Amino acid sequence: MAVVRVPNELAQAAGLIVGDRDAAVRRLLGQRFRREGFDVYEFDDPRRLADKIESTGGQLVLVELGAELDLEPLLLIREAGPIPVIGLLWAGPDVDEATVLEMGADDCVRRPFSVRHLVARTRAVLRRTSPLIDVRLRYAGLTIDRASRTVKVGDREVDLAAREFDLLAFLASHPGVAFTRETLLTEVWRSSAAWQQRETVTEHIHRLRGRLEADPANPAMLVTVRGVGYRFVPPESPS
Secondary structure: OOOOOOOOOOOOOOEEEEEOOOHHHHHHHHHHHHHOOOOOOEEOOHHHHHHHHHHHOEEEEEEEEEHHHEOHHHHHHHHHOOOOEEEEEOOOOOOOHHHHHHOOOOEEEEOOOOHHHHHHHHHHHHHHOHHHOOOEEEEOOEEEEOOOOEEEEOOEEEOOOHHHHHHHHHHHOOOOOOEEHHHHHHHHHOOOOOOOOOHHHHHHHHHHHHHHOOOOOOOOOEEEEOOOEEEEOOOOOOO
């Protein structure tokens, strides 16, 4: 099973949980979805997946169904809450797509499946269910709205270029985590240091500090981690 994050305005930082007993399938899905910009948390017991939703913050589930599992994982997930579910369905006489949808899944794909097709179906479900997903990142004095692509510092709206917004949203989705410039080129620019200068990241961080920080020369939110890169430190409420 795996939890995944979507790299677009509505679903960037949305958790997607995928549950499958097949290690090769989990590895394939994890690699592809991470390359697409998702965060993936993998689990190997579909029947235990419902217990993991709250702890992972998952917001969409890909789960193995059918064969000897039947629909038990889907029923357990539905009891746990309204999280969107895509069934990864084994062919069988007693379980088909219509049955899976009637039992509460938001979509399903038959095995073997095209990973590209599954990624597209996942994005489509996230678009349909986006009202269930909190697309705003809220910290003390800072709000980042991934749906409208707006940023506010207090009551002041901050005008950001598209890539500046993407970089801020990515870092703010992982508070306290240090990222190298190479990783940020991969995750935000969908590029690499082989194709793009690492200084591109440095320049965008510099611009963001000028727009967001009370003292850009001594940044408190977009902090340099010496020898590594940058991390986002959530602003604190005044004491």
